[in-house]
Amino acid sequence: MTSLPPNVDSLVSRNKEYSKTYTSPHDVAHFLSGKGKFAMVILISCCDPRIIPEEFGLFKREEYVVVRNAGGRAEPAIRDICVLSTMTEITDVVVIHHSDCGMTHLTNDAIRSSMKSRGLGDEKLDTFEFGEILNLKQSVKDDIEFLKNSPYISKEIKVSGFVFDLLDTGLLIPV
16 A cells, blocks of 8 residues: 655655656647547546545546546536537536445535534535435436536536446446
């Protein structure tokens, strides 16, 4: 098991190693000019550091876009999808939740209580939805439906979903 970097200095040190073989990608102007427009698949995945889509999907830069948030939920990803769809053609959006996700162990109420105990939040906290996952497969189905019904997502975009089996097989299981 790889240990997590203990501090920011470790990150900066690792980045110096990375930069020694770095090659730059296309700049944004390339995409905005139309020269770089190509079909793009967006993956919505969890920000859990145990889940690394680039690893389990064996892909590299400019092959997929990964949008990450707690639980890999669709609603917070809408903004990113809208921005990206102005730069390139989006063909697919793939929702990927995973087994043993922290959001399957926490409820909205538990998160609210924790925040209140630390003196955080405002008058909106009691109604804020953090994306709790009460049923893993159902959460994927709910996010697929949310995206398919969103007025911000083209009906021509294919939306699909999977559960990544984190603890046993490392496979993407279709939902």
